[in-house]
Amino acid sequence: MNMGLGAKVMPKFTLKQRLAIALGGFLFFLGLTLLxxxxxxxxxxxxxxxxxxxxLVKEALIxxxxxxxxxxxxxLFLKPAY
Structure with a gap:
């Protein structure tokens, strides 16, 4: 496979890392919507x-x-130590 000069390869993430990234994105979206x-x-x-x-306002916000x-x-607690 010839990628040429300057070609970038996407890193391979494990399933656990992908789920953590997805959860972080969901939290960002939820927090931004709430704010x-x-x-x-x-x-x-x-x-x-x-x-x-x-x-329903009070129950939904809670x-x-x-x-x-x-x-x-x-x-916070499931984050792997780097």
Missing amino acids: TTVFLFVLRILDMETFLEPS AIGILDIAAGLLL
């Missing part, structure tokens, strides 16, 4: 009642927070 939503609520650009039913903390702890 954007809170920012829009604080500036009163978005009204909570139009975003979610009033009875569930998202718990999932975010649990995934962050998984990343």
